[in-house]
Amino acid sequence: MPATPAYDDLTRTYDRLHRLGHLQALAGWDQAANMPPKGSAARAAALAEMAALLHRMRTDPALAAAIERAEREALDDLQRANLREIRRDWRHANALPESLVQRRQLAASRCEHAWRAQRPANDWAGFLGNFRELLAIAREEAERLSQQQGLARYDALMDRFEPGMRCATVDRVFGDLRQWLPGLIERVRARQAQQTVIAPVGPFPLAAQRRLCERVIGLLGFDFDAGRLDVSTHPFCGGVPEDVRMTTRFREDDFLGSLMGTVHETGHGRYEQNLPRAWLGQPVAEARSMAVHESCSLAFEMQLGSHPGFIARLAPLLAEAFGAQPAFEPANLQRLMTRVQPGLIRVDADEVTYPAHIVLRYEIERPLIEGAIEAEDIPALWDAKMAELLGLDTRGNWRDGPLQDVHWPEGLFGYFPCYTLGAMFAAQWFASIRRRHPDLDARIHAGDFAPVFDWLREQIWSQGSRWTTDELAQRASGEALNPAHFKAHLQARYLG
Amino acid sequence: MPATPAYDDLTRTYDRLHRLGHLQALAGWDQAANMPPKGSAARAAALAEMAALLHRMRTDPALAAAIERAEREALDDLQRANLREIRRDWRHANALPESLVQRRQLAASRCEHAWRAQRPANDWAGFLGNFRELLAIAREEAERLSQQQGLARYDALMDRFEPGMRCATVDRVFGDLRQWLPGLIERVRARQAQQTVIAPVGPFPLAAQRRLCERVIGLLGFDFDAGRLDVSTHPFCGGVPEDVRMTTRFREDDFLGSLMGTVHETGHGRYEQNLPRAWLGQPVAEARSMAVHESCSLAFEMQLGSHPGFIARLAPLLAEAFGAQPAFEPANLQRLMTRVQPGLIRVDADEVTYPAHIVLRYEIERPLIEGAIEAEDIPALWDAKMAELLGLDTRGNWRDGPLQDVHWPEGLFGYFPCYTLGAMFAAQWFASIRRRHPDLDARIHAGDFAPVFDWLREQIWSQGSRWTTDELAQRASGEALNPAHFKAHLQARYLG
Numbered sequence: 001m002p003a004t005p006a007y008d009d010l011t012r013t014y015d016r017l018h019r020l021g022h023l024q025a026l027a028g029w030d031q032a033a034n035m036p037p038k039g040s041a042a043r044a045a046a047l048a049e050m051a052a053l054l055h056r057m058r059t060d061p062a063l064a065a066a067i068e069r070a071e072r073e074a075l076d077d078l079q080r081a082n083l084r085e086i087r088r089d090w091r092h093a094n095a096l097p098e099s100l101v102q103r104r105q106l107a108a109s110r111c112e113h114a115w116r117a118q119r120p121a122n123d124w125a126g127f128l129g130n131f132r133e134l135l136a137i138a139r140e141e142a143e144r145l146s147q148q149q150g151l152a153r154y155d156a157l158m159d160r161f162e163p164g165m166r167c168a169t170v171d172r173v174f175g176d177l178r179q180w181l182p183g184l185i186e187r188v189r190a191r192q193a194q195q196t197v198i199a200p201v202g203p204f205p206l207a208a209q210r211r212l213c214e215r216v217i218g219l220l221g222f223d224f225d226a227g228r229l230d231v232s233t234h235p236f237c238g239g240v241p242e243d244v245r246m247t248t249r250f251r252e253d254d255f256l257g258s259l260m261g262t263v264h265e266t267g268h269g270r271y272e273q274n275l276p277r278a279w280l281g282q283p284v285a286e287a288r289s290m291a292v293h294e295s296c297s298l299a300f301e302m303q304l305g306s307h308p309g310f311i312a313r314l315a316p317l318l319a320e321a322f323g324a325q326p327a328f329e330p331a332n333l334q335r336l337m338t339r340v341q342p343g344l345i346r347v348d349a350d351e352v353t354y355p356a357h358i359v360l361r362y363e364i365e366r367p368l369i370e371g372a373i374e375a376e377d378i379p380a381l382w383d384a385k386m387a388e389l390l391g392l393d394t395r396g397n398w399r400d401g402p403l404q405d406v407h408w409p410e411g412l413f414g415y416f417p418c419y420t421l422g423a424m425f426a427a428q429w430f431a432s433i434r435r436r437h438p439d440l441d442a443r444i445h446a447g448d449f450a451p452v453f454d455w456l457r458e459q460i461w462s463q464g465s466r467w468t469t470d471e472l473a474q475r476a477s478g479e480a481l482n483p484a485h486f487k488a489h490l491q492a493r494y495l496g
Numbered sequence: 497m498p499a500t501p502a503y504d505d506l507t508r509t510y511d512r513l514h515r516l517g518h519l520q521a522l523a524g525w526d527q528a529a530n531m532p533p534k535g536s537a538a539r540a541a542a543l544a545e546m547a548a549l550l551h552r553m554r555t556d557p558a559l560a561a562a563i564e565r566a567e568r569e570a571l572d573d574l575q576r577a578n579l580r581e582i583r584r585d586w587r588h589a590n591a592l593p594e595s596l597v598q599r600r601q602l603a604a605s606r607c608e609h610a611w612r613a614q615r616p617a618n619d620w621a622g623f624l625g626n627f628r629e630l631l632a633i634a635r636e637e638a639e640r641l642s643q644q645q646g647l648a649r650y651d652a653l654m655d656r657f658e659p660g661m662r663c664a665t666v667d668r669v670f671g672d673l674r675q676w677l678p679g680l681i682e683r684v685r686a687r688q689a690q691q692t693v694i695a696p697v698g699p700f701p702l703a704a705q706r707r708l709c710e711r712v713i714g715l716l717g718f719d720f721d722a723g724r725l726d727v728s729t730h731p732f733c734g735g736v737p738e739d740v741r742m743t744t745r746f747r748e749d750d751f752l753g754s755l756m757g758t759v760h761e762t763g764h765g766r767y768e769q770n771l772p773r774a775w776l777g778q779p780v781a782e783a784r785s786m787a788v789h790e791s792c793s794l795a796f797e798m799q800l801g802s803h804p805g806f807i808a809r810l811a812p813l814l815a816e817a818f819g820a821q822p823a824f825e826p827a828n829l830q831r832l833m834t835r836v837q838p839g840l841i842r843v844d845a846d847e848v849t850y851p852a853h854i855v856l857r858y859e860i861e862r863p864l865i866e867g868a869i870e871a872e873d874i875p876a877l878w879d880a881k882m883a884e885l886l887g888l889d890t891r892g893n894w895r896d897g898p899l900q901d902v903h904w905p906e907g908l909f910g911y912f913p914c915y916t917l918g919a920m921f922a923a924q925w926f927a928s929i930r931r932r933h934p935d936l937d938a939r940i941h942a943g944d945f946a947p948v949f950d951w952l953r954e955q956i957w958s959q960g961s962r963w964t965t966d967e968l969a970q971r972a973s974g975e976a977l978n979p980a981h982f983k984a985h986l987q988a989r990y991l992g
Contacts, residue, residue, distance in 0.1 A: 020549070022542035023519040026526055038722035039739030046518035053516070053549075226534035243535030 006069035007079060010086055011282055013066075017057060018281035022240045024050050029238040029245040033230040037113075044109030051105040058093035078284065081466045085283035092160060095148040096141060104141065107134045108411040115409035116233060124379065124398035127409070132375050134411045135368065142369050142413070154366045157414030161290040162421065164469055167366065170417050173424070173483050174359050180487065182389070185352055188340045188494045197335045200318075200327040204255040212255065212321040213248060213262045216314070220266045220300060221453055222246075223273055234406040235261045235347070237268035237297075241280060244269045255322070256337070257348055260301055267300030268293055270453075274461035285464045288472055290415060294422020295429060296460060302351045302423065303430045303489075304452055306337050309445035338493065342390035344400040351423065352490055356389040361405075361416040369413050378402045425473065427485040429456070432477040502565035503575060506582055507778055509562075513553060514777035518736045520546050525734040525741040529726040533609075540605030547601040554589035574780065577962045581779035588656060591644040592637060600637065603630045604907040611905035612729060620875065620894035623905070628871050630907045631864065638865050638909070650862045653910030657786040658917065660965055663862065666913050669920070669979050670855050676983065678885070681848055684836045684990045693831045696814075696823040700751040708751070708817040709744060709758045712810070716762045716796060717949055718742075719769055730902040731757045731843070733764035733793075737776060740765045751818070752833070753844055756797055763796030764789055766949075770957035781960045784968055786911060790918020791925060792956060798847045798919065799926045799985075800948055802833050805941030834989060838886035840896040847919065848986055852885040857901075857912040865909055874898045921969065923981040925952070928973040 111130035118127045145156035227244035239245030246265040279285035318328045346357040367373045386394045437451040459476035470480045607626035614623045641652035723740035735741030742761040775781035814824045842853040863869045882890045933947045955972035966976045
């Protein structure tokens with residue numbers, strides 16, 4: 001008789017969930033990267049069946065009883081942390097009946113699939129038809145999670161992606177951001193107005209772009225024997241920790257968006273590839289949260305990838321891929337890659353204007369979930385906030401407005417804040433790495449990225465979900481989330 | 497209360513199995529076409545978990561009871577056929593305990609994955625290490641199926657792929673083949689010795705090959721909105737009827753192998769794409785058998801694809817893809833594509849020597865399953881039979897010998913005979929099409945393949961598993977399997 005029979009039972013169940021979730025993750029990746037259009041209905045049905053099955057496993061009454069019994073067993077700290085994450089997973093799963101899970105999956109598959117054609121066609125009215133149904137389901141979900149957990153509805157949705165994060169904190173952090181960001185953007189733009197930036201001259205052949213991306217991903221330490229790079233409409237990092245599937249998209253007239261997008265996904269990819277192998281299959285081995293995930297991708301894309309030292313390493317690779325041209329001179333490349341320019345598209349935004357896109361989405365989806373506004377109200381709000389925050393006119397351009405992101409078509413509400421919280425954590429991590437390595441800038445200039453990789457592996461990647469986000473940040477950097485590092489980073493890089 | 501409650505219950509269970517099987521099929525395709533090496537262990541574990549889950553669903557005691565009750569319900573002919581196929585599926589699943597299914601899946605994944613490196617390394621000894629375990633499991637499986645069904649052990653394995661087929665028939669058909677095939681090969685080779693054949697001059701760029709393949713697949717009516725073509729070591733047709741995943745492999749020095757391999761897979765692919773949509777999810781909607789599947793692929797590759805009229809259509813496409821050259825002149829192309837040449841590799845074999853490869857495999861794997869020989873005995877038997885049947889020396893070349901096929905590394909025993917039975921059915925189908933359309937040759941020459949597609953859709957594809965193989969052949973062509981059509985086809989094409 002083992003000392004911890006109930007706990008051991010739980011770990012067996014979660015190993016099974018991990019193995020079946022593998023097939024689900026793979027099918028999700030394939031849906032975005034490979035699936036032909038007529039495969040959609042069968043895939044949606046298959047994914048709904050699997051979601052229902054996993055949901056049934058998570059809501060098996062025996063599981064609740066085992067969790068209670070395991071709480072009274074003699075567990076070590078790691079087991080205790082795993083049990084905490086199991087309980088969290090259990091709590092989320094058991095707030096929702098199977099029929100709701102299945103309806104959400106079907107509605108999201110339908111909405112997302114139709115959106116792929118509706119977005120290029122600028123078809124907001126067509127999108128609304130599916131989206132209203134998906135929103136109604138999301139509200140029902142928020143209400144149930146809210147009642148179960150004693151949280152406000154949007155908090156309850158956000159908690160799925162960012163455990164412990166509440167609107168009170170987001171309001172404080174984003175409220176502060178709203179104070180200084182517009183002024184910062186103005187000062188940076190005034191300063192950059194005097195700069196000459198030479199634009200790269202295309203076309204940039206897709207095959208050369210792909211080779212360049214693969215080379216840079218390699219420099220960043222991604223293990224191609226345990227993952228792939230493919231193409232999808234909306235870049236993402238999917239698959240499983242043992243086989244990470246990153247995607248990007250290529251445009252012949254612009255290589256930089258795809259390249260830096262790929263650097264971003266590589267940050268996600270290395271987090272997944274370096275999660276604690278020994279505990280893999282258990283909730284404690286999973287990535288801590290979406291903001292922490294985003295801190296890893298932005299540590300790669302913004303902190304390291306847009307660092308002058310990294311850019312100096314990139315320059316010769318560009319010349320090799322596309323032929324030498326004046327735009328690839330390191331100082332010019334640096335100006336190009338740190339150019340601040342308010343634009344319509346979130347994923348193309350520079351790191352200074354990006355938070356404005358997030359604030360906008362947060363300010364729309366929160367009242368949407370709370371029922372204060374309806375789906376029909378989105379375009380007018382979008383137009384008003386884009387004018388207010390970034391001075392842009394978006395009227396009638398739904399394609400590059402509320403139709404631009406995959407999140408809403410997939411029914412993902414409460415996720416957007418994580419992007420900017422992640423940017424803040426990434427700045428906080430680099431401040432900590434710089435304290436450990438006062439010569440960090442020189443080492444990056446010398447092409448030695450080990451201080452970054454080693455710190456992230458040791459402090460973040462390998463920790464999985466062993467600690468709460470606050471504890472993780474505290475242990476790694478000496479303090480919980482502190483947005484001052486992000487502000488200091490932007491000031492140093494753009495006004496220093 | 498519906499009139500057929502037990503039957504309706506069964507159809508719901510099989511719809512679920514179909515949806516979960518979708519994810520299994522996709523993961524199997526991905527494993528061959530995409531998966532990086534370090535993903536192997538997690539994928540094997542995930543597939544084993546899913547195999548065990550599906551096995552549990554198929555062995556639920558409630559299912560047996562429902563089948564018994566459904567037998568007494570008022571079913572129409574189609575439902576009756578579906579119930580027959582459900583019973584067949586149930587019988588196969590319930591012969592094997594879950595632990596055996598899981599062990600087999602794990603052993604097969606391990607063996608197949610290692611084989612991918614062992615084959616190029618000519619590492620027979622390394623392969624034996626995994627293969628012995630897999631063979632032991634296959635024998636255990638054969639023994640159980642044999643006891644349950646009152647069939648001989650190899651018959652019991654073969655019955656999974658070719659329901660109703662027995663060694664007695666295979667012995668008779670292959671025994672007859674052994675009588676006349678060596679003489680036919682000799683006569684054809686003597687006749688071809690006087691022919692001049694101009695070889696195509698490479699290299700043939702892979703991108704051009706891929707475009708050519710996609711164009712020819714399109715001519716053959718494959719629906720690219722409901723399927724894909726990708727690359728894998730061993731070409732196959734996988735995925736699901738709603739989303740067919742075909743694979744091929746490209747070599748820069750030879751386009752013909754890949755092209756005709758793709759034509760072959762397209763025959764499989766169209767069968768899957770044209771299975772009866774209304775019944776999809778039910779066993780009665782599945783492809784009848786592996787020999788019937790192969791009859792579809794060989795109807796495309798050999799009957800239609802190597803027809804002089806089709807080759808005349810192909811010739812200008814080759815010139816367009818690779819530039820004009822003397823080898824692409826239709827008469828030369830015809831000689832090239834019907835060249836008979838004993839060789840080591842089954843999948844590269846011409847249609848005249850191909851059956852010799854199958855007879856050899858049948859004569860090895862049958863005693864292997866029966867325990868009359870051991871895995872260690874394979875190379876010597878292989879060498880002897882290759883010398884006897886095709887006059888070739890294969891000693892020490894395991895890579896191009898018993899390591900060449902994916903079947904044994906995957907634990908697929910009893911499958912090989914289907915290839916040649918399929919070739920015989922394909923000839924029988926074309927004889928029937930020719931009776932309906934006496935102008936068939938002229939129409940193929942005119943680029944009108946509709947007589948072939950329409951007959952196959954009507955008589956074979958759309959019938960799914962509604963009839964037994966004997967009934968299907970009888971209804972489609974007026975007789976059960978008759979190998980005389982195959983012999984007549986070879987004589988007409990190669991000695992006519």
